[in-house]
Amino acid sequence: MAASCYGMAAISCGSSVTVRGFGVGNQFFVPSSLKRNVNFRGDEQEQAPASSAVPPPPKPTPPPKPKVKTGFSDVLAFSGPGPERINGRLAMIGFVTAMGVELANGQDIFSQVQNGGIPWFLGTTVLLSLASLIPMFKGVTVESKSGDLMTSDAELWNGRFAMLGLVALAFTEYVKGSALV
Structure with missing residues (x-):
């Protein structure tokens, strides 16, 4: 009952x-x-009537990407994208070149500069600086060109290590008084 x-x-x-x-x-x-x-x-949630079903709220639109500043003083500012990228790229080329010439000829880094290395240094500096700055002035970021293997962070770290390596190579050769190899 x-x-x-x-x-x-x-x-x-x-x-x-x-x-x-x-x-x-x-x-x-x-x-x-x-x-x-x-x-x-008591353990089940109350169900709303089917007639008063509320549609889910619309998905929020992602915020717009911040506009990249392309002014000369913005790109080459102390915290801008230009200085560390350019110095890192030049250091990578300089370190590999210095080690290659040292292995081929047995000259230390100071001998390389004294024996005609200044025009090569200046030419490479101008070429790489222009090649790095032109896309930055057009608003292209290195993050937008990053791939799976070649990322912008990897380039920054490789450039930093190359800068340290170039300074360490010069210091070691100065203290030693001859080529490293």
């Missing part, structure tokens, strides 16, 4: 009620026209 009264309460209140031992799957079926969103068990 208690089970049938409990079942009647479910129909009159309009909710699906679990009654142990009765019905298929231990649940009474209540038509949706009779449901009033009453929760008898």
Whole structure:
């Protein structure tokens, strides 16, 4: 008798009620026209009526990318994109060239500069500086050109290590008084 009264309460209140031992799957079926969103068990969340379903909020649009400043003083500012990139690229070329000439001829870095290295240094500096600055003045960032293997962060770190390597090479050869190799 208690089970049938409990079942009647479910129909009159309009909710699906679990009654142990009765019905298929231990649940009474209540038509949706009779449901009033009453929760008898307490562990189920109330369901909103189908007619008042609220659509999900629209996805927010991503913020626009900040405009890249392309002025001369912006690109070559102390914290700008130009100085460290250019110095790092020049250091990478300089370190590899200095080591290559040292292995080929046995000259230390100071002998290389004294024996005609200044025009090569100036030419390389101008060429790499222009090749680095022209895209920066057009608003192209190195991050936009990064790939999976060749990333902008890897270039920065390689340039930093090359700068340290070039200074360490010059210092070591100065202290030693001859070529490193």
